[in-house]
Amino acid sequence: xxxxxxxxxxxxxxxxxxxxxxxxxxxxxxxxxxxxxxxxxxxxxxxxxxxxxxxxxxxxxxxxxxxxxxxxxxxxxxxxxxxxxxxxxxxxxxxxxxxxxxxxxxxxxxxxxxxxxxxxxxxxxxxxxxxxxxxxxxxxxxxxxxxxxxxxxxxxxxxxxxxxxxxxxxxxxxxxxxxxxxxxxxxxxxxxxxxxxxxxxxxxxxxxxxxxxxxxxxxxxxxxxxxxxxxxxxxxxxxxxxxxxxxxxxxxxxxxxxxxxxxx
Amino acid sequence: xxxxxxxxxxxxxxxxxxxxxxxxxxxxxxxxxxxxxxxxxxxxxxxxxxxxxxxxxxxxxxxxxxxxxxxxxxxxxxxxxxxxxxxxxxxxxxxxxxxxxxxxxxxxxxxxxxxxxxxxxxxxxxxxxxxxxxxxxxxxxxxxxxxxxxxxxxxxxxxxxxxxxxxxxxxxxxxxxxxxxxxxxxxxxxxxxxxxxxxxxxxxxxxxxxxxxxxxxxxxxxxxxxxxxxxxxxxxxxxxxxxxxxxxxxxxxxxxxxxxxxxxxxxxxxxxxxxxxxxxxxxxxxxxxxxxxxxxxxxxxxxx
Numbered sequence: 001x002x003x004x005x006x007x008x009x010x011x012x013x014x015x016x017x018x019x020x021x022x023x024x025x026x027x028x029x030x031x032x033x034x035x036x037x038x039x040x041x042x043x044x045x046x047x048x049x050x051x052x053x054x055x056x057x058x059x060x061x062x063x064x065x066x067x068x069x070x071x072x073x074x075x076x077x078x079x080x081x082x083x084x085x086x087x088x089x090x091x092x093x094x095x096x097x098x099x100x101x102x103x104x105x106x107x108x109x110x111x112x113x114x115x116x117x118x119x120x121x122x123x124x125x126x127x128x129x130x131x132x133x134x135x136x137x138x139x140x141x142x143x144x145x146x147x148x149x150x151x152x153x154x155x156x157x158x159x160x161x162x163x164x165x166x167x168x169x170x171x172x173x174x175x176x177x178x179x180x181x182x183x184x185x186x187x188x189x190x191x192x193x194x195x196x197x198x199x200x201x202x203x204x205x206x207x208x209x210x211x212x213x214x215x216x217x218x219x220x221x222x223x224x225x226x227x228x229x230x231x232x233x234x235x236x237x238x239x240x241x242x243x244x245x246x247x248x249x250x251x252x253x254x255x256x257x258x259x260x261x262x263x264x
Numbered sequence: 265x266x267x268x269x270x271x272x273x274x275x276x277x278x279x280x281x282x283x284x285x286x287x288x289x290x291x292x293x294x295x296x297x298x299x300x301x302x303x304x305x306x307x308x309x310x311x312x313x314x315x316x317x318x319x320x321x322x323x324x325x326x327x328x329x330x331x332x333x334x335x336x337x338x339x340x341x342x343x344x345x346x347x348x349x350x351x352x353x354x355x356x357x358x359x360x361x362x363x364x365x366x367x368x369x370x371x372x373x374x375x376x377x378x379x380x381x382x383x384x385x386x387x388x389x390x391x392x393x394x395x396x397x398x399x400x401x402x403x404x405x406x407x408x409x410x411x412x413x414x415x416x417x418x419x420x421x422x423x424x425x426x427x428x429x430x431x432x433x434x435x436x437x438x439x440x441x442x443x444x445x446x447x448x449x450x451x452x453x454x455x456x457x458x459x460x461x462x463x464x465x466x467x468x469x470x471x472x473x474x475x476x477x478x479x480x481x482x483x484x485x486x487x488x489x490x491x492x493x494x495x496x497x498x499x500x501x502x503x504x505x506x507x508x509x510x511x512x513x514x515x516x517x518x519x520x521x522x523x524x525x526x527x528x529x530x531x532x533x534x535x536x537x538x539x540x541x542x543x544x545x546x547x548x549x550x551x552x553x554x555x556x557x558x559x560x561x562x563x564x565x566x567x568x
Contacts, residue, residue, distance in 0.1 A: 252492055252500065254450035260499050263454075 001245055002041070002227035004073050004094070005034030006198060008060065010047015019046060019056045027063045035070060037232040038262060041094060042068075044085065045075035053081045061088040073120070073229070079107055086115040093117045096229075097160065100125040100139035109150040118156045119147075120194055123179065129162050131171070133178040136161050137186075140179070144186045158194035158227055159183045165202040166212060173200065173216065180223045192226040214240035221248060269300045272494035276501050276543075277464040278306070279437055282386030283412045287351060289467070289543040290503030295490065296541055297563045307564050308538055310553055311388055311546045312350035313509055314341045316367070316375040317359040322548075323519050325526060329550050337375050338382035345383050348550040349557065352415075354388040355379050360401045361392035369404030376405050380412060388505075388546070390417040390439070399426040406430035415439060415467060415505075415544075421452045428459045437465040439505060444471050444478070446485050446492070446500070453499045466502045467544065474511035475533045482506075483540045490541035504541060508534040509548030531555045538563065 007030050010016045018026035034042055042064065046056035053076065061072060065088070073094035074085035086093050097120040098108035112119045121143040123129070123136035130136050140159050147157045161179035164172045176195070184190040197220075201212040214237045217228060221244040231237060242261040245251055254260055278291035289309055294301035296308065318334045319327070333339040337355065344350040357372045359365040376389065389405055391398035398418075403426055406416055417439030419427045424440070431438045440456055442449035449468055457463050468489060473482040486504055493501030512518055512533045518526030530552035534545050538559065547553045 252446060252450055252497060254447045254454065254499070256451060256454045260450060260454055260497075263457075263498050 001221070001225070001241060001250070002192075002194075003039050003232055003241075004041045004043050004194075004227065004229040005037075005039035005232045006043050006196075006229050007034055007231065007233065008042055008064070009045040009075070010050055010056070011045070012047075016047055016049065019050065019059065022059065024063045024066070027060060028067045031064045031068055031070075034232045035068060037235075038238055039070070039232045041071040041073055043073040043075050043096060043229055045096075046081070053078060054084055057081050057085045058088065061085055065090070079111075082108070083111060086111060086117055089115070089117075094158075095119040097122050098143065099123075100142045105143065105146040109146055109152060112152055112156070113150050118158060119152070120158045120160050121147075121191075122160045123162050129164065129172075131175070133161075133175040133182065136175065136179040137182055140183055140191075141186060144191055147191070148187075154187050154191055155189050157191040159186075159191050160194045160196060163195055163197070163200045163216070165204065166200055166216075167203045173219075177219055177223045180220055180225055184224055193224065194227040194229065195220055195225060197228050197230040210234055210236060213237055217241055218244040221245060267300070270294070270298075274494055274496040274498075274501055276490070276493050276503060277466075279415075279464060279467060279503050279543075281352065281413055281415055281437060282384075284384035285386065286413075287386050292490075292494070292541070294494070297539065304564075306543070308542055308560055309351040309544050310556055310560075311352035311354045311544055312344035312348060312550075312553060313354045313356055313507075313546055313548050314344060314379065315356050315358045316372060317365060319358065322513065323526060325523050326513055326549055336378075338378040341379045342382045344550075345385050348553050350385065350553065352386045352388055352544065353379065353383055354390065354546045356390050356392075357401055357405070358392050360397055361394045362397055363394075364392065366397075369401040372401050373405050373408040376408050380409065386414065387412065388415040388417070388439075388544070393418070395420075395423040399423065402427050403430040406434040406436055409436065410434040413437070417441065418469065419452065419456060421448055421455070424452060424456055425459070428456050428461050431465070432459065432461050437467060439467050439469050440502075441469040441471060444473070444482055444485050446470075446488055449485075449489065450497070450499045453502065457499070463498065463502065468500070468502045468504045469506070470504070472507045472511045472533075472537070474508070474515050475529055475536070476517070477511065477515060479533060479536055483536055486537065486540035486542065503543035505544040505546065506534075506537040506542045507546045508537055509546055509552065512552075513548055527551050531559075535559050 046053045050056045071091045073096040075096040095117050099122040123139045161176040163176045180193045200216045201209040276290045276292040288306045292304040333343045341353045359367045415437045418441045440452045470485045512530040518529045534556045
């Protein structure tokens with residue numbers, strides 16, 4: 001499982017404060033903590049309230065680079081912020097994200113090619129998020145075709161079926177699971193699959209968020225999920241991830257399998 | 265037709281053995297003997313077994329190769345290196361077993377010193393497979409050989425702490441053994457590493473089975489271990505050792521067959537393990553050693 005740590009996001013108060021006050025220590029700590037908990041890459045999002053997103057992205061990426069050379073997922077909807085972020089990365093970056101809008105695909109697959117970046121493709125377009133798996137697959141297919149058109153290795157595409165909060169869009173969870181399963185049939189070699197996991201529990205009571213996240217993660221792994229953007233510091237979530245992968249035979253069993261995974 | 269070359273994400277750890285003459289084992293980034301894939305910096309090595317007493321249970325055809333040297337572990341070890349070109353010597357402290365001569369750690373230590381003086385190649389030192397006695401003897405011997413960077417064995421899941429601590433303080437590498445069980449092998453390596461023992465000083469032993477006595481089973485576990493190690497499982501990415509000689513000469517075919525049967529048994533068993541990815545083969549008969557060394561040379565140079 002390729003794990004992208006979600007914590008460096010301006011939607012979190014501590015990160016917003018760090019950006020505002022240029023407090024590097026908060027960002028350094030978050031980067032190193034997520035890596036020690038098992039992150040393979042770090043998501044970087046300046047947050048919706050940022051007054052100067054370009055400046056904030058540059059500061060965040062440079063600040064993270066002071067303590068690690070891990071891959072970064074540049075998470076923004078703004079093209080100029082995306083390109084600035086990608087240009088600052090030395091390790092292979094990840095574009096978070098493209099969707100099935102023609103214009104978006106043209107721009108972002110072009111950037112993926114230019115910066116040799118992996119790319120997360122959201123199964124949505126101008127009309128929004130389809131209500132069922134068939135609609136999501138149609139958009140996924142568009143992105144796969146576009147990926148090929150731009151000469152990008154299909155295994156660099158991470159399809160995100162887009163999970164919605166269970167408290168407002170309950171029927172979506174099983175449609176997302178079906179999309180994860182079916183995405184593997186779109187091409188050979190197949191595109192990868194990813195989830196922005198925490199969205200599933202957005203708005204649910206704080207008491208249940210972690211439980212909902214880890215339950216859905218186990219279900220998604222059983223359906224073949226390759227990657228996830230999640231709260232890597234949630235110990236129970238990570239234990240579930242490791243155990244689900246063990247049951248899918250991604251790791252050899254031993255009595256200390258949790259420790260063994262974390263030694264990697 | 266395009267030939268597909270497997271690319272592995274990880275490598276096997278490289279274990280350095282010896283002090284006077286240094287040998288490296290492991291370090292593979294692919295499977296041995298597959299052209300284009302076998303980026304293996306260190307070829308498999310052959311160790312010869314030397315006992316601290318004359319091995320009464322050995323058949324005549326095996327004993328006769330060493331003559332009087334069998335009575336003196338130093339001479340025996342020297343003969344194995346000088347005459348039979350052993351890469352390493354494996355000293356088995358068989359006499360320390362309570363059911364054998366029950367010799368003490370001090371006596372075993374004297375034999376060890378003698379062997380160390382006689383040869384310069386790296387040394388493997390193993391006990392008598394009596395757990396409690398081994399703990400006493402091996403801890404003493406590990407200290408005697410301090411600084412010699414030997415490979416000490418054998419740690420098992422039920423009995424690994426004393427040996428691990430002894431090897432850690434004396435700077436030796438360790439053999440971790442599981443009963444042909446890959447899950448226990450992994451677990452034991454974790455337990456040993458939990459004692460702050462460096463992972464790059466562990467050599468895995470999957471209790472060897474000779475031809476006709478579980479060879480296929482051991483082979484498949486060894487192959488799985490190697491594939492897991494190359495695929496990124498850090499607790500299985502260690503070099504492997506196999507006691508092909510000992511197991512072959514235990515078979516009834518080797519003991520009762522015609523003169524060459526045991527030798528052929530040892531060659532067949534050893535060459536099968538070579539293909540499973542073994543890094544050290546511990547062998548007994550000089551003729552089998554010669555043939556296995558030829559095979560390694562032929563496989564690595566592909567007959568060129």
